[in-house]
Amino acid sequence: MSDPTLASLLQGFFTHRLITQRQASPQTISAYRDALRLLLLFAADRAHKQPVRLLIDDVDADTVAAFLDHLETQRSNTSATRNARLAAIHSFYRYALPFIPDWAHTVSQVLAIPPRRRSSTIVHYLTAAETQALLEAPDRGTWFGRRDHALLALAAQTGLRLSEIIGLKVQDLILASPGAAVRTTGKGRRQRATPLTGHTLKILRSWLHELAGEPEYPVFVTSRGHQMSQDAVQRLVAKHAATAAATCPSIGAKKVTPHTLRHTAAMALMTAGVDTSVIALWLGHQSPLTTQIYLHADMATKEKALAKVTSPKTAPGRYKPDDALITFLEHL
Incomplete structure (x- = not known):
C-alpha cells in the first residue's frame, strides 16, 4: 500500500479530524484553512511545483520556518497571527504523523518549531469623541453607507469579534424591546446574548427593514447579497477611520481595526464601572483574567488609585549651571 499523499492527508485532516471527530466550529475550520492554504502556496512557489504535486519533503521544517518569516516580513503579520498560523500547521502534522511513520523525523522537526514570544502591549481603543466621529463617517444617503453605519454601531457597542459580526444571521437579532439583544456563538462554542442599546436597536431595525432578508440571510452583505469577508470589513473600517480623521484628528x-472596536466597547464598560467578570461574560472570554488587560489601559482607574497615595514631602533641588570657564576646560 502506497504512502498517503500530502493532498490526501490535508483532505483527511479537514473532513475527518476537524469536521467529524472534533466537530470544529466554522471559524476554526476557516482559520486552519487560511493558514494551510498560505503555507501551500508559499511552499509551491519555493519548490516550483503546483500545490497538488507537493510532497511531505517540500513542506519540511526549513520551509515552514521560512514561511513564518515571510508572514512577518512580507505580509506584516503580528506575532499573534504568526503563532496562530503555526498552531494550525502543528495540528495538521500531529494528525498526519501516524499515517507517515517514514517521515517522522521531518514531522518532529516541524513540531519542534516554537511559537514566538509576544510582548505584552496596552490595548488601543477609541474615545467617545473618536467613536462618534467614526460612526458619522459613512454616507448614510447611500446603501453602502447605511450598511457600514449599522455594522460600525453594532461593533462599537457590543464588542463582537469580527468573525461573529460577519457570521450574523437575521434570526440572531432580537429586536423586541425590552430584551433586545444579539445572539452569537464565539470561541469554544460558547453561546451568549449581548444586549443592545436603544440607539443601536434603532439603527439595526432600520437596516433590517431595508435588507428585507429571510431569517437565514446574513445581516451584513455585499452588493450581490453574499456574506461579507473579513478583509472587506477591515477595509471599510480603515476607510471610515480615515474619513473621520478630517473632523477628529486624534483618530x-x-x-x-475591527478589533479596536471590540476594545472600545470593553473600555466603555470599564470606565462606566462595570466589573471585569461581567465584561468577560460580555466579550465571551473564557476567563476573567483575559479581561485584566483593560485595567492596564484604563488611566482613570490608575489616577484614582494614585490620588489615594500619600506622596513624600521632599522639595525639588535647585538647578545651578556650571561655571562657564570650568565647563570649557573640562571639555578640552
Whole structure:
C-alpha cells in the first residue's frame, strides 16, 4: 500500500479530524484553512511545483520556518497571527504523523518549531469623541453607507469579534424591546446574548427593514447579497477611520481595526464601572483574567488609585549651571 499523499492527508485532516471527530466550529475550520492554504502556496512557489504535486519533503521544517518569516516580513503579520498560523500547521502534522511513520523525523522537526514570544502591549481603543466621529463617517444617503453605519454601531457597542459580526444571521437579532439583544456563538462554542442599546436597536431595525432578508440571510452583505469577508470589513473600517480623521484628528494617529472596536466597547464598560467578570461574560472570554488587560489601559482607574497615595514631602533641588570657564576646560 502506497504512502498517503500530502493532498490526501490535508483532505483527511479537514473532513475527518476537524469536521467529524472534533466537530470544529466554522471559524476554526476557516482559520486552519487560511493558514494551510498560505503555507501551500508559499511552499509551491519555493519548490516550483503546483500545490497538488507537493510532497511531505517540500513542506519540511526549513520551509515552514521560512514561511513564518515571510508572514512577518512580507505580509506584516503580528506575532499573534504568526503563532496562530503555526498552531494550525502543528495540528495538521500531529494528525498526519501516524499515517507517515517514514517521515517522522521531518514531522518532529516541524513540531519542534516554537511559537514566538509576544510582548505584552496596552490595548488601543477609541474615545467617545473618536467613536462618534467614526460612526458619522459613512454616507448614510447611500446603501453602502447605511450598511457600514449599522455594522460600525453594532461593533462599537457590543464588542463582537469580527468573525461573529460577519457570521450574523437575521434570526440572531432580537429586536423586541425590552430584551433586545444579539445572539452569537464565539470561541469554544460558547453561546451568549449581548444586549443592545436603544440607539443601536434603532439603527439595526432600520437596516433590517431595508435588507428585507429571510431569517437565514446574513445581516451584513455585499452588493450581490453574499456574506461579507473579513478583509472587506477591515477595509471599510480603515476607510471610515480615515474619513473621520478630517473632523477628529486624534483618530488619525491610531490604527483602527475591527478589533479596536471590540476594545472600545470593553473600555466603555470599564470606565462606566462595570466589573471585569461581567465584561468577560460580555466579550465571551473564557476567563476573567483575559479581561485584566483593560485595567492596564484604563488611566482613570490608575489616577484614582494614585490620588489615594500619600506622596513624600521632599522639595525639588535647585538647578545651578556650571561655571562657564570650568565647563570649557573640562571639555578640552
